[in-house]
Amino acid sequence: xxxxxxxxxxxxxxxxxxxxxxxxxxxxxxxxxxxxxxxxxxxxxxxxxxxxxxxxxxxxxxxxxxxxxxxxxxxxxxxxxxxxxxxxxxxxxxxxxxxxxxxxxxxxxxxxxxxxxxxxxxxxxxxxxxxxxxxxxxxxxxxxxxxxxxxxxxxxxxxxxxxxxxxxxxxxxxxxxxxxxxxxxxxxxxxxxxxxxxxxxxxxxxxxxxxxxxxxxxxxxxxxxxxxxxxxxxxxxxxxxxxxxxxxxxxxxxxxxxxxxxxxxxxxxxxxxxxxxxxxxxxxxxxxxxxxxxxxxxxxxxxxxxxxxxxxxxxxxxxxxxxxxxxxxxxxxxxxxxxxxxxxxxxxxxxxxxxxxxxxxxxxxxxxxxxxxxxxxxxxxxxxxxxxxxxxxxxxxxxxxxxxxxxxxxxx
Numbered sequence: 298x299x300x301x302x303x304x305x306x307x308x309x310x311x312x313x314x315x316x317x318x319x320x321x322x323x324x325x326x327x328x329x330x331x332x333x334x335x336x337x338x339x340x341x342x343x344x345x346x347x348x349x350x351x352x353x354x355x356x357x358x359x360x361x362x363x364x365x366x367x368x369x370x371x372x373x374x375x376x377x378x379x380x381x382x383x384x385x386x387x388x389x390x391x392x393x394x395x396x397x398x399x400x401x402x403x404x405x406x407x408x409x410x411x412x413x414x415x416x417x418x419x420x421x422x423x424x425x426x427x428x429x430x431x432x433x434x435x436x437x438x439x440x441x442x443x444x445x446x447x448x449x450x451x452x453x454x455x456x457x458x459x460x461x462x463x464x465x466x467x468x469x470x471x472x473x474x475x476x477x478x479x480x481x482x483x484x485x486x487x488x489x490x491x492x493x494x495x496x497x498x499x500x501x502x503x504x505x506x507x508x509x510x511x512x513x514x515x516x517x518x519x520x521x522x523x524x525x526x527x528x529x530x531x532x533x534x535x536x537x538x539x540x541x542x543x544x545x546x547x548x549x550x551x552x553x554x555x556x557x558x559x560x561x562x563x564x565x566x567x568x569x570x571x572x573x574x575x576x577x578x579x580x581x582x583x584x585x586x587x588x589x590x591x592x593x594x595x596x597x598x599x600x601x602x603x604x605x606x607x608x609x610x611x612x613x614x615x616x617x618x619x620x621x622x623x624x625x626x627x628x629x630x631x632x633x634x635x636x637x638x639x640x641x642x643x644x645x646x647x648x649x650x651x652x653x654x655x656x657x658x659x660x661x662x663x664x665x666x667x668x669x670x671x672x673x674x675x676x677x678x679x680x681x682x683x684x685x686x687x688x689x690x691x692x693x694x695x696x697x698x699x700x701x702x703x704x705x706x707x708x709x
Contacts, residue, residue: 401454406453425465630648
């Protein structure tokens, strides 16, 4: 028994962006139905000698369901298949010429092949196999009642129907595979973006460990030595300092355990003194020696260690991108401090601007940046509580501008 059809209200090509493509299946079904309906009546009456009323009824049953086949091909097949078999049996009641096709006249074969194509594009393999077996079984069974003997041309419906079912099934499965590949690529791209963001956040957290550990160590030392440095401390104050030192040591230990969770095999050598603003000049000099002219405008200002680390990493990534995508381009790196703002306070501005490459490379050059480009820049600026502005320039260059708060209370 052929399984019932699942609910599929959408027609083939219903998801196409162009309206004429969406209407194409309906147009084909309409043209096929309109063409076959009068043709079937004429052929059955004029050539086979069938009664006009009976011929009209068979023509409607065989052609009209082709419109239904656009959205429900299996239900349309039930009607058309029954009508075709019934038409073959009705033709046995009239005397037609031996040269005419039987059990299925040519117009029935044309309509059935179109229906098989609709089935192949919509139904699973098992349904298509059962449809073909039903077609072949009916075709062979009717062959035993052939008035002029059964010949190979009587199997034309079975052969053409099977080929069409196979072709439609292959096209459907190919389309399904392509759709799944597109979905998987979309999911994979989203997962890659998410993994990149998480890896960059973990990297930033590992780098900030040294900065935070330094401050925690200072707190511990100051609290431990307070009773020796300050002779007039009351006993309750000394106990308070002792409690502060113990809490700071405990927090430092917890932070080390947290770092152990964030670290991986590739991050084994990351626990080194973290760079700051002072090292940006060295970075600029190394880039200038390796790839092209770089102008640097330093700024002598004290900044929180987290700000200095973030500024250095952003400059490192921006210069790596210049080397990778615009080798030999003239580049300007500048550090400046804006005037204190009543709302935001003083801000450190890091600006990296490069022009177009004089000789664009035939293939991308690789360099040792942080590895995650603008994702890492945005995360570093967001953690510090600053702002980032990046984008191409009209002349083909690129601009990276980052602002950081300079006071500890503004760091968010």
